[in-house]
Amino acid sequence: MTNHRPGSDFAPRAGYLWRARRLSLAAVLTSDLFRVLQLKMTEPVPSARLPCARLDEIQARMAAAARAAGRDPAEVRLVAVSKQQPWESIEPILVAGQTTFGENRVQEAMERWGGRREGLTLHLIGPLQTNKAAEAAAFFDVIETLDRPKLARVLATEIQKAGCAPRLYVQINTGEEPQKAGVVPAEADGFIAECLGLGLQIEGLMCIPPVDEEPAMHFALLAKIAARNGLSKLSMGMSDDFETAIRFGATSVRVGSALFGARLAKA
Numbered sequence: 001m002t003n004h005r006p007g008s009d010f011a012p013r014a015g016y017l018w019r020a021r022r023l024s025l026a027a028v029l030t031s032d033l034f035r036v037l038q039l040k041m042t043e044p045v046p047s048a049r050l051p052c053a054r055l056d057e058i059q060a061r062m063a064a065a066a067r068a069a070g071r072d073p074a075e076v077r078l079v080a081v082s083k084q085q086p087w088e089s090i091e092p093i094l095v096a097g098q099t100t101f102g103e104n105r106v107q108e109a110m111e112r113w114g115g116r117r118e119g120l121t122l123h124l125i126g127p128l129q130t131n132k133a134a135e136a137a138a139f140f141d142v143i144e145t146l147d148r149p150k151l152a153r154v155l156a157t158e159i160q161k162a163g164c165a166p167r168l169y170v171q172i173n174t175g176e177e178p179q180k181a182g183v184v185p186a187e188a189d190g191f192i193a194e195c196l197g198l199g200l201q202i203e204g205l206m207c208i209p210p211v212d213e214e215p216a217m218h219f220a221l222l223a224k225i226a227a228r229n230g231l232s233k234l235s236m237g238m239s240d241d242f243e244t245a246i247r248f249g250a251t252s253v254r255v256g257s258a259l260f261g262a263r264l265a266k267a
């Protein structure tokens with residue numbers, strides 16, 4: 001015995017529809033409730049929403065820049081530079097699904113991420129002292145600041161000893177600024193060859209262009225050095241110039257202030 005009118009197949013379908021609607025309404029309400037609970041866990045609510053919107057916007061700008069350059073957006077990774085950022089700014093970005101972060105200091109990174117390392121990719125983007133090389137090699141997935149022969153030798157020894165395999169980038173001081181770390185362009189090929197000779201797996205190059213110069217020519221120079229050394233990865237571009245960097249072939253961009261807001265003053 002069915003409860004629909006004879007000759008009509010509308011009634012049961014309407015019943016199904018009504019049940020389906022109720023189910024989807026319940027699903028929406030549950031997901032809303034889940035979102036509210038998620039936000040509640042990342043108090044304060046107003047600042048939690050803001051960084052997520054920034055993350056969406058930066059990812060959209062990265063994708064648009066890649067497409068405009070005829071590149072696949074999936075080729076370019078966002079390294080969220082969490083250095084000197086308060087946890088309240090970082091957590092919403094983490095909750096929103098960002099898994100790659102850049103840190104400046106070994107100690108600060110270990111304190112911040114040590115207990116929640118699972119599923120993350122961590123890049124060291126600040127200067128590395130040789131006495132921290134062992135810790136850095138064991139902790140970071142990527143070290144972007146290989147910049148001198150002594151560090152290369154120590155890293156080679158430590159990597160072999162620990163059996164770890166951080167991906168390595170050579171930092172190039174494209175602007176030849178005396179206050180900045182990195183190998184000057186004229187010495188880049190020799191240094192890369194020296195690293196390879198030590199058994200280091202060099203994945204790519206990184207640069208930080210001078211603040212008062214057009215970054216495009218520095219990105220082009222980095223791309224040229226990488227190409228002639230057979231290196232496929234380019235870490236270049238920050239908050240103000242990541243779209244230009246993508247145009248010149250960046251495979252990762254390091255974005256801090258545009259994502260998290262202004263950094264805290266140095267301790």
Ligand SMILES: Cc1ncc(COP(=O)(O)O)c(C=O)c1O
Binds near residue numbers: 125239240254255
């Ligand atoms: C090496 C490096 N890359 C990227 C950034 C991020 O810069 P911005 O905040 O301009 O995105 C910083 C910040 O200091 C940095 O030191």
